[in-house]
Amino acid sequence: MTSRDNTTSLRSWSENLRSEPYRSYLYSYPHKTAYRELEPKAQLSELWRNEPAETLFLYMHIPFCGARCGFCNLFTLPDKRTGVHQQYVDALERQAREWAPIVGDKPFARFAIGGGTPTLLEPYLLERLFTIAEGIMGLDAQQASISVETSPETVTEERLRILHEHRVDRVSMGIQSFIEEEAAAIYRPQKPLEVERALALLKREPFPILNLDLIYGLPGQSVQSWLYSLDRALAYEPEEIFIYPLYTREQTIVKPEQIRRSGEDVRMACYLAARDRLRGAGYQQHSMRRFSKQSANAAKQLLPYGCQEDGMVGLGCGARSYTRELHYASRYAVDRQATASIIADYVAAKGHDTADYGYMLNLEEQQRRFILKAILHSEGLELSSYKERFGSEALTDYSELHRLLDSGLALQSVDLFQLTEEGLAYSDAIGDWFISPAVRERMEGFVFV
Known part of the structure; x- marks a missing residue:
């Protein structure tokens, strides 16, 4: 591909992303x-x-x-x-x-x-x-x-x-x-x-x-x-x-x-x-x-917790639990009858010693989650933290991140990759764009009951 083709492709991608800023709210990954x-x-x-x-x-x-x-x-x-x-x-x-x-x-x-x-x-x-x-x-x-x-x-x-x-x-x-x-x-x-x-x-x-x-x-x-x-x-x-x-x-x-x-x-x-x-x-x-803004009330001395490292224990019907490799929950519904049925099954259950519904994260999905949980926040992604966790470079593993840099939606310092002010405004479109093909296929194939 020539330099002109690359420029045209970047411009087309950038215009498309900016034209649909509200594609999807990605508050968790995988969805x-x-x-x-x-x-x-x-x-x-x-x-x-x-x-x-x-x-x-x-x-x-x-x-x-x-x-x-x-x-x-x-x-x-x-x-x-x-x-x-x-x-x-x-x-x-x-x-x-x-x-x-x-x-x-x-x-x-x-x-x-x-x-x-x-x-x-x-x-x-x-x-x-x-x-x-x-x-x-x-x-x-x-x-x-x-x-x-x-x-x-x-x-x-x-x-x-x-x-x-x-x-x-x-x-x-x-x-x-x-x-x-x-x-x-x-x-x-x-x-x-x-x-x-x-x-x-x-x-x-x-x-x-x-x-x-x-x-x-x-x-x-x-x-x-x-x-x-x-x-x-x-x-x-x-x-x-x-x-x-x-x-x-x-x-x-x-x-x-x-x-x-x-x-x-x-x-x-x-x-x-x-x-x-x-x-x-x-x-x-x-x-x-x-x-x-800073709270005027005294805060506790909190234990550290890194949301990128997972470790969520979800109790109750509809709660999700996260380990590094598996995210799991009860079945999901919105319809009143289906939701009531899932809750009734939970209340009647004799035990909860297995996970039977969820998503197993391979290495790529763990990496994408790590990146998304960082770049969609103003604090950004510490590139050294990614390397320490995965033993490789984020921008090498996911060269498409360069598109965010080249389009002015992100910037990079020595160890920090973060969205620009404009990039934050387009966070939902960026999050949707970075979903893996495998996860997107599952999302598009989901059938509400």
Whole structure:
């Protein structure tokens, strides 16, 4: 290929990537739609025996919420029945008792409860989750970062008291929009006064980190209305803000045509406006989504944890577990009936000693994961860390990374490869582009039940 051909090819690739900035949100790699039934099943005792990670991440998934939002394709079921929740927590405890001897020889540096909406649980069931983590799994709340997701309507003094008692240092609340009509457009039954009530309570009984989630690109939303919601969030001085572009996917309630009917796609304009507003307010950008500022509250002396090194223990139906070579979980669904069926199977299960659904990562997939977990964050990829882990050079193993450099989307210093400011804005397109052919084939072949 001639130099002119190379230039033309790079220009074509660059224009194509920039023309579709919102291809896919790659929050994990390999994506959950690449998981399949494992044959043979993996014995967990064997799988975890030689896991090299020095510290682990403990995650509990509570797959219940008050209502499914129009953008949501998570594994969650709208169900407020306390009896159903109790049966589920009983099953989660049984799983924890079975898993504790298998994974309990290494400390947990991180603990998170997500969903769904964990604080939808009655206070006594929320308390039980911490009893399971501390009393069965051996979590030391003095040296672990602890994060809990919540929603405005479930924030109460009693639930916050429980979180404080168990040394939770990060509470994350999804708001999405402070404008009632915009929330209604994504089928979110949320009143601005309810949001303000919850925020007032959270600020009255503060946690070291309050994180607020907002979504831009909602049907009917303008850059001005988006900045109104962002400014309302900033008024509460959260230590962390996540801004998410709206995605419509198979099985989500909101469909692509609803966004198109609402006018032009304002997502990039919203992102750029929010990025500048947050930086001006003293927030540091860590990724396309995450912005933070230093907490004024005293922090714990945390154990180290490297997300690139895996080591995640996922308890509960819908939770994923990561070892270096295998990522596994329960089956994935969005449809109400299918989700309810998978949860029922989990509650009725006699044991959880094998992994039967997941993705086995070969060397290439481990390398791609290592690169993606680094470059999609502003801190970037330490090239020496890659070489230490894999014994080779990242830019030699994956020469296509030079395209990011040549197109101005990344830069390289002596030991650091990181996205430029523009590159961060196109993180989703870059993440999608770097998916391996094998993983993409599995993702495209996934069939929702």
